[in-house]
Amino acid sequence: MAAITMAAAVALIFISLRIMNSVVRPVKKTTKVIDCIAEGDFSQSLEVKGNDEIAIMSNNMQLFITHMCNTISELSDTEDWLSTQSGENEKVSDSLKISSENQAQAVEVLGQMGGQLSGAAKVGLPDLSEKKCRLP
DSSP: OHHHHHHHHHHHHHHHHHHHHHHHHHHHHHHHHHHHHHTTOTTOOOOOOSSSHHHHHHHHHHHHHHHHHHHHHHHHHHHHHHHHHHHHHHHHHHHHHHHHHHHHHHHHHHHHHHHHHHHHHHHHSOOOSSOOOOOO
8 A cells, every 4th residue: 555655646746747847847938038038138039839828928928029129120220211311411401501601602792793883883874864865
């Protein structure tokens, strides 16, 4: 009878360890991956086996990791594009500034020329405002 009890105890311990390992090991692996992700390491991945609740949780966590990696990649691409656009905008702004300065100088020169033409007209031309033209 003692041998049967001992064999049953050993079998019970063996079965308990198998069940515990089938639950604890995947939870520990998932927890380790979550800890790495919490520190910013999205290079982690989970190996999903089975179709129980732990496997479903691991699979959903793997989907989350994939979505986060894609989002981070898209953000990086957007950052690169914005940086390029910023450089292009700066070039356009510099060009517009130079054009504006050139235009201001041209307007100033035209103003000076207009003043000179006005002065020349007053000095060199007879006043025709009082004379009337007669048609033959």
